[in-house]
Amino acid sequence: MLAVHFGAGNIGRGFIGALLSRSGYEVCFVDIQGRLVETIRERRAYKVHLLEEEDNRIDVNHVTALNSRTEPERVIEAVAGADLVTTAVGPSVLKSVAPILTDGLCLRLEKDGGPLNVIACENMLGGSSLLKKLVTSEMTEEECREVDSLIGFPDAAVDRIVPEQKGTDRLEVAVEPFYEWVVDVRGVRGTVPPIQGVTYVKDLTPYIERKLFTVNTGHAVCAYLGYIMGYGTVQEAIADPSVSETLRGALEETGEFLVQKHGFDPRDHQKYIEEILNRFRNPHLKDPVTRVGRSPLRKLGREDRLLGPALQMMDRGIQPNHLAVGIAAALCFDDPADPEAVKLQRMIKREGPAGTLQAIAGIAPEHPLVRRVREGYRKLRQGT
Numbered sequence: 253m254l255a256v257h258f259g260a261g262n263i264g265r266g267f268i269g270a271l272l273s274r275s276g277y278e279v280c281f282v283d284i285q286g287r288l289v290e291t292i293r294e295r296r297a298y299k300v301h302l303l304e305e306e307d308n309r310i311d312v313n314h315v316t317a318l319n320s321r322t323e324p325e326r327v328i329e330a331v332a333g334a335d336l337v338t339t340a341v342g343p344s345v346l347k348s349v350a351p352i353l354t355d356g357l358c359l360r361l362e363k364d365g366g367p368l369n370v371i372a373c374e375n376m377l378g379g380s381s382l383l384k385k386l387v388t389s390e391m392t393e394e395e396c397r398e399v400d401s402l403i404g405f406p407d408a409a410v411d412r413i414v415p416e417q418k419g420t421d422r423l424e425v426a427v428e429p430f431y432e433w434v435v436d437v438r439g440v441r442g443t444v445p446p447i448q449g450v451t452y453v454k455d456l457t458p459y460i461e462r463k464l465f466t467v468n469t470g471h472a473v474c475a476y477l478g479y480i481m482g483y484g485t486v487q488e489a490i491a492d493p494s495v496s497e498t499l500r501g502a503l504e505e506t507g508e509f510l511v512q513k514h515g516f517d518p519r520d521h522q523k524y525i526e527e528i529l530n531r532f533r534n535p536h537l538k539d540p541v542t543r544v545g546r547s548p549l550r551k552l553g554r555e556d557r558l559l560g561p562a563l564q565m566m567d568r569g570i571q572p573n574h575l576a577v578g579i580a581a582a583l584c585f586d587d588p589a590d591p592e593a594v595k596l597q598r599m600i601k602r603e604g605p606a607g608t609l610q611a612i613a614g615i616a617p618e619h620p621l622v623r624r625v626r627e628g629y630r631k632l633r634q635g636t
C-alpha cells in the first residue's frame with residue numbers, strides 16, 4: 253500500500269507518517285524543502301522521540317520522499333498510483349498543493365485507477381472539503397462527477413503536540429506521547445483506509461469543534477498571554493497563575509458551549525479539559541509561544557479557535573469573559589519574525605482593534621464581543 257503525504261514537517265513526520273508506516277503503508281512524503289527530501293530519500297527511515305519520563309524512540313521505516321518543485325511529474329504519478337493521500341502543510345498552503353494534486357487525480361481517473369481517499373490533516377474546520385473545492389475548481393463537469401463518485405475527501409481532526417525541533421538529527425521528531433486522529437467516515441470512497449489509531453465517526457463536527465475549541469483555543473490563549481508577559485514557552489506561561497486563570501476560564505466558557513451544543517457529558521468534558529492542561533504542562537516539552545501563536549490572522553478568522561467559539565457562545569447567551577481577554581492578547585501579538593503578526597500590527601495601527609476585527613473576520617464594530625475585546629486590549633496595553 254502506498255500513502256502519499258504532502259508536508260514532511262513536524263506533524264507529517266511526527267504523527268501522520270509514523271501512523272501510516274506502522275499500519276503497513278509505504279509512505280512517500282512530498283515537500284518543497286530539497287535537503288529534507290534528499291535526507292529522507294537517502295535514509296528511508298527516521299525516529300520519533302516520545303517526550304515523556306522514559307526515553308522512548310520509535311522507528312519509522314519504509315519511507316521515501318519527492319520534491320514537488322523539482323520533480324512534479326513523479327509526484328503526479330505517485331498520486332495516480334496511491335492507496336491514500338494525506339496532507340499536513342498548513343491551512344493556507346492547501347491552495348498551493350491543489351494544482352499538483354488535481355493533475356495526479358486526473359491522471360488516476362484517465363487510468364481508471366479506482367477509488368482513493370484524500371485526508372487533509374490540518375487544524376481547521378472542513379480541511380478536506382476545502383481541498384476538494386480547490387481541486388475541483390479547475391476540473392470539467394465530467395471530471396467533477398467522477399471525483400464525486402471515486403475520490404473521497406473525508407474531513408478529519410488531528411491532535412498531537414509537536415513542538416519546534418531542537419535536536420541535531422535532521423529527521424528525528426520529538427512529540428508528546430498523546431495522539432488522536434478522527435476521520436469522518438461519510439466522506440470515504442471505496443474501502444475504509446486501514447490506518448491503525450484512527451477513529452472513524454459518522455459526524456465529525458462534535459470532535460473537530462471539541463478539539464479546535466479546547467486544545468487550540470487554550471493553546472492560543474496561553475501563548476498570546478505568555479508572549480505579552482515575556483515568556484518563551486507555553487510551559488513557562490502556564491506556570492504563571494495570571495495566565496492559567498484566564499486559560500482555565502476560557503476553557504470553562506468554551507466547555508459550557510460545547511456541552512450545550514453537542515451534548516457531551518459535563519464531567520467527561522471537564523476531564524478532557526484537565527487532560528489538555530496537563531498536556532500543556534508536560535515538563536519534557538519546550539513549545540515556543542511563537543510557534544503556538546503563529547499566523548495570528550488565521551487564528552483570528554471568524555470560524556477559527558478564538559472568534560469561532562466566542563461568536564457561537566454569545567448567540568447562546570454564554571459570555572466569553574476570559575476568551576475575550578485571549579482575543580485581545582492575540583491582537584497584541586507582534587512577533588517580528590511572523591509575517592502575519594507584522595501585517596496584524598500594521599492593521600491595528602491603521603484601523604484600531606475594532607476596525608481590524610471587522611477587516612479580518614467581518615465583525616461589526618458595534619458587536620458586543622468587540623466592546624469586550626477592546627476593553628481587554630486597552631487593559632493589556634496599559635499593563636493592568
Ligand SMILES: NC(=O)c1ccc[n+]([C@@H]2O[C@H](COP(=O)([O-])OP(=O)(O)OC[C@H]3O[C@@H](n4cnc5c(N)ncnc54)[C@H](O)[C@@H]3O)[C@@H](O)[C@H]2O)c1
Nearest residue numbers: 259260261262263283284340341342343348374375413414
Ligand atoms: N505541530 C503540531 O503540534 C500540530 C498538531 C496538529 C495539527 N497540526 C497542523 O498540521 C499542519 C502542519 O503543521 P506542522 O507543525 O507540521 O508545520 P511544519 O511547518 O513543521 O510542516 C509543514 C511542512 O509542509 C511543507 N510544505 C510547505 N509548502 C508545501 C507545499 N506546497 N507542498 C508540500 N509541502 C509543503 C513545509 O516545507 C513543511 O515541511 C498545520 O495545519 C498544523 O495546524 C500541527
Ligand SMILES: O=P(O)(O)OC[C@@H](O)[C@@H](O)[C@H](O)[C@H](O)CO
Nearest residue numbers: 375410411412413414468471544
Ligand atoms: O498548528 P496551529 O498553528 O494551527 O496551532 C498551533 C498549536 O496550537 C497546534 O499546532 C497544536 O500543537 C496542535 O493542534 C495539537 O494537536
